Amino acid sequence: MIKSNKPKTLTFKIKRQDDPKSEPYWQAFDMPYRPSLNIISCLQYIAGHATTTGGKDVAPVVWECSCLEEVCGSCTMVINGRARQSCSALVDEILDETGDTIITLEPMSKFPVVRDLWVDRSRMFENLKKVKGWVPIDGTHKLGEGPQESPEQQDMRYALSRCMTCGCCLEACPQFTIDNEFIGAQAISQARYFNEHETGATLKDERLDALSEVGGVSDCGNAQNCVKVCPKDIPLTESIAATGRQLTVHHIKKFFTGK
Ligand code: SF4
Ligand code: SF4
Ligand code: FES
Incomplete structure (x- = not known):
């Protein structure tokens, strides 16, 4: 468990899709750990540093959000296998729950993907x-x-x-x-x-x-x-x-x- 000993780096494995018709694929991104991150702030960091773990420069990951306080529902995605709001999903809690610095993000599977983590609801x-x-x-x-x-x-x-x-x-x-x-x-x-x-x-x-x-x-x-x-x-x-x-x-x- 990583309760008191927080990691230096987080890795996000993100399921991506370039447009509604193309095939999905996975990419990994690293970012430095900071206390009190939510998943949206991690995605903002990744959008500003669009280089994969392997050093490849790629198009920034796309997602949707609005209220940032679990009211609009637009930021919903599948985080470590569970559909939830990325604005209220806190990295420290996820680390405490899983003890793993790798966090997976996928779009919901029951709605058409517009791009990456953004779905059409x-x-x-x-x-x-x-x-x-x-x-x-x-x-x-x-x-x-x-x-x-x-x-x-x-x-x-x-x-x-x-x-x-x-x-x-x-x-x-x-x-x-x-x-x-x-x-x-x-x-x-x-x-x-x-x-x-x-x-x-x-x-x-x-x-x-x-x-x-x-x-x-x-x-x-x-x-x-x-x-x-x-x-x-x-x-x-x-x-x-x-x-x-x-x-x-x-x-x-x-x-x-x-x-
Ligand atoms: S899980 Fe379903 S019922 Fe609950 S807030 Fe979301 S859409 Fe509404
Ligand atoms: S089948 Fe009915 S009860 Fe079961 S998850 Fe769907 S809506 Fe809910
Ligand atoms: S941005 Fe509105 S619920 Fe997360």
């Missing part, structure tokens, strides 16, 4: 559109007070609201692949979040119709990987079960009423 945003992930309000006139919610309802909805569309739950899900139609835990949970809002519930039937289609809730294999990896501790399997129950009621209602 549009599918998640398209899925939010499919489940109408919003509260429909007319903002052109005064709406008065919003609906009241009990403290329990607020707590439940607050937990669901923390989703940052990072993709970790989808990366870990065996049912979600890069080319199938499964909508995944994130969109199911967001549908529940908006269905539980009094005004949002006006679109509940449409959301449940979308979740009844191919790739909807019934494609979940209940492996429960998603809930274990969510960095925001969102109760995803609870959302999947709750939405499954809403779907049963929805289908019975449709059977009897025809709508």
Whole structure:
């Protein structure tokens, strides 16, 4: 273990890809150790010193980030085999966990690679559109007070609201692949979040119709990987079960009423 004796050098093995169609390849980069580094600051160093461990000058590694405080989800990548945010992944903690000065970085595998560690997460945003992930309000006139919610309802909805569309739950899900139609835990949970809002519930039937289609809730294999990896501790399997129950009621209602 390297707890008190920090190394002089860190080595990053990075899975690179020049464009969406080309084959991936690995390159290694060394950098001097400093205390309190996060992975983004290491990537910034590597971008400024784009020379591999073998001494070859190469194009700087590309990645995406924005908020730098684990809120936007854009910096998500696979670090030492685990999908997580590179802004909040601290090198000292990784060294303490692994005892290894070699750190691997890969793009998430369930989304198309744009370049290097940068992936296209549009599918998640398209899925939010499919489940109408919003509260429909007319903002052109005064709406008065919003609906009241009990403290329990607020707590439940607050937990669901923390989703940052990072993709970790989808990366870990065996049912979600890069080319199938499964909508995944994130969109199911967001549908529940908006269905539980009094005004949002006006679109509940449409959301449940979308979740009844191919790739909807019934494609979940209940492996429960998603809930274990969510960095925001969102109760995803609870959302999947709750939405499954809403779907049963929805289908019975449709059977009897025809709508
Ligand atoms: S419960 Fe399993 S199959 Fe269902 S969304 Fe989560 S990881 Fe995927
Ligand atoms: S549910 Fe969790 S893991 Fe999935 S996208 Fe949202 S924050 Fe990320
Ligand atoms: S940069 Fe926004 S979550 Fe890391």
